[in-house]
Amino acid sequence: MAATETASQGDSKMKIIDDEFMVCADCLMIIANDDDSGLDYHYGKDAAERLAKIEAGLSAVSAVSGHISVGDSDRDDEFSTRDCDCCGTTLAGSRHHCVVIE
Numbered sequence: 001m002a003a004t005e006t007a008s009q010g011d012s013k014m015k016i017i018d019d020e021f022m023v024c025a026d027c028l029m030i031i032a033n034d035d036d037s038g039l040d041y042h043y044g045k046d047a048a049e050r051l052a053k054i055e056a057g058l059s060a061v062s063a064v065s066g067h068i069s070v071g072d073s074d075r076d077d078e079f080s081t082r083d084c085d086c087c088g089t090t091l092a093g094s095r096h097h098c099v100v101i102e
Contacts, residue, residue: 017065018100022077024084027054028096031086032070050087057086061100071097 026042029035036054039047061068068086075097083090085098 015066015102016099017102018085019071021068021071021085021098021100022080022082022095023068023086023098024089024091025094025096026050026089027057027084027086028070028098030054030058031068031098053089054087057084057088061086065100066102067100069099069101071099073097 023031026039029038036047036051039050043050058068073096077095079092080095081092082095084095
């Protein structure tokens with residue numbers, strides 16, 4: 001999890017805090033599209049509880065280091081037992097590459 005700097009517009013630089021941030025499909029939809037509508041479909045009455053866990057994970061990252069952005073889809077894992085780095089779910093499934101930037 002080495003921090004690196006990348007060039008951006010003007011004099012400011014964007015710093016990559018974590019280039020190994022892997023998230024579940026639920027978190028990815030919220031990170032990529034700010035869309036939590038799929039939670040209602042998949043979780044029904046438990047959707048609010050699931051959304052709260054995801055929002056807590058997003059807030060924790062934002063408070064400590066920065067912003068989560070969708071990463072390189074070539075680094076996605078179609079099936080993984082790795083915990084989601086955002087919400088912490090331990091359910092196996094797809095994990096999607098994201099980048100935490102400052």
